[in-house]
Amino acid sequence: EPEVTQTPSHQVTQMGQEVILRCVPISNHLYFYWYRQILGQKVEFLVSFYNNEISEKSEIFDDQFSVERPDGSNFTLKIRSTKLEDSAMYFCASKTSGNTQYFGPGTRLTVL
């Protein structure tokens, strides 16, 4: 069964550094998402992406964040200058035109 994959599984970075989290959505999916989950808290929506542009974004998704689909398979989340509070699990999700999002296993980002 096709799955959403994410790399790396764990990323450690220094405060102020740029990070890129990578996702490979399921191949025939059209809608792509990023969510984050701070340790012990709920899963929060960051951004949705469709037809090569952002469809919707939350107030968390400020100018420090950007998303890109650089080729036909990858979907990336870039954090320009990481802060301590960016430490979280980041989940990528994708879906077809239907109603169910399929989530990847997540990337744990630790900012020191």
Place this chain on the structure above:
Amino acid sequence: AQSVTQLDSQVPVFEEAPVELRCNYSSSVSVYLFWYVQYPNQGLQLLLKYLSGSTLVKGINGFEAEFNKSQTSFHLRKPSVHISDTAEYFCAVSDQGGFKTIFGAGTRLFVKA
């Protein structure tokens, strides 16, 4: 805008006992409703979903949920839990355009022997 409230942060229960995890939502538009499970150090797995039609929805691992529009609830139930059901359970709602999913705070189900 939508919101989701999970009424219990933790639910301890003995093995083979029934369990209900409560979820209420609010929305000004029609929505789809979901329950996800997250095992320790893993991603989110879809348990079940309500889109339309029958208000009783059956999912994987013996779970079911009932959509109650008048009470804006979507409670998750299982008649007999196993130790392996110990996990975090998230109720979620999305608008029918599907551009984002809003999650509840989660309920930690702890099954004791």
